[in-house]
Amino acid sequence: MSEEKRIPCPTCQGKKIIEGVCETSSEWSGTQDDADDMQCTPDQVCPTCNGKGYEE
Numbered sequence: 001m002s003e004e005k006r007i008p009c010p011t012c013q014g015k016k017i018i019e020g021v022c023e024t025s026s027e028w029s030g031t032q033d034d035a036d037d038m039q040c041t042p043d044q045v046c047p048t049c050n051g052k053g054y055e056e
Contacts, residue, residue: 009053020040020044
């Protein structure tokens with residue numbers, strides 16, 4: 001029985017999904033005085049390892 005050595009995917013640090021990031025910035029709110037204007041990127045499957053968490 002031979003076990004493959006799996007290298008954790010460098011893009012997502014071995015995770016299968018890259019979690020979305022939320023940032024708050026006054027730049028996005030324009031002329032409004034909204035300090036709570038938040039932009040979030042959605043979770044996405046790691047493109048480098050196709051959601052497996054390791055390189056093949």
